[in-house]
Amino acid sequence: MFAKMYDWIDERLNITPIWRDIADYEVPAHVNPANKMSAFVYCFGGLTFLIIVTQILSGMFLALYYVPDIVNAYKSVDYITNEVLLGNIVRGMHFWGASLVIIMMFLHMLRVFFTGSYKAPRELNWVVGVLIFLVVMAFGFTGYLLPWDQKAYWATAVGTNIAGSVPIIGPYIRTLLVGGDTLGALTLTRFFAIHVFFLPAFLLVLLAAHFYMIRKQGISGPL
């Protein structure tokens, strides 16, 4: 039945070439761990992406119970952790995944650095990579405040004060981050909105550019 449905759509839209183009793309020998185990370092980019996808999924599900409000944020997180079925697992996925993304991204960056893959003509993809890096760090910073517990609160107090120490424009940056001059309800709603709406939008656009460039330029050659 699915084969028939597929054929029906394919006859009209000719979708086979779209996925064939990806499925038939040959993995170059020097990046295939089946040939040489050490080529697993080329998997780090893909692994980073896998964890990003898991973060997006677990985040979507956490949002079913989370409330970005100073009265309820802590209570809703506590409810997720202690009451909801598998709540501690799903929260754990998002919590540990947050660190794992950064670790994987760093390993990926080291691979690109030590294989010299950032050199011409791939400089622009390194630049996009640095932007991705900044967005991922921003995910970590804004997400850390959301449970609204002591650790969250004081980490953000410190972080926003560091932002405030930038010469000349620092105080303005701090005010805009905090949404006023004291950390409170407006900080939480801002960080929430940035974490779940703004950053994912930036990240997806940057990743699309990242992958497009890899496909267009091909992976860098063997050392």
Add this chain to the structure above:
Amino acid sequence: MREDGVRPTKDRGLTRRQFLTYALGGTGAFMAASILAPLVTFSLDPLRRTSGSRFVEIGHVNDFNEDFPKLVNFKVNRTDGWNQGEATMTAWVIRKGGDILAMSPRCTHLGCQVAGSVDAAGNPVPSADGEWWFHCPCHGGRFTKYGINDPTRPPQRPLDVYEVKVENGKVLLGSIHQRTV
């Protein structure tokens, strides 16, 4: 068997290509399932929560009569996610034979609040509409004083009733049920 030693596709149980497709598909499906299984379970949590029925005292049997339903407001404890609070419930209570009948004011059509026939002070009075004592403001549903619906109007079943317990003359109400008659 052909001369070149390659068997035609039909004879081969499983081709190399098929085997690899299944192996890759299976691995991918397993990975996707191990991510999605806890997430989906997590979203189904509300299914295992019940509203729980605790009985609340609303008055004495003698507070109610056989003539007209009387409106009672009472409070129940309600857990709403991480919030604990009181919710106000409403029942129309009438005596029928020796029994207490406590009806929910939720219209059985689409859930508006039905109005009883009461005077300006809120005291029950005979209906201006014959036997039809409850009227729904939304789509003209109407019910007798025992909550029996007029089948020619939108609501197609009688008003729902509270579970009733009488202990030493005290009336206690539990959770709301559809009538089975």
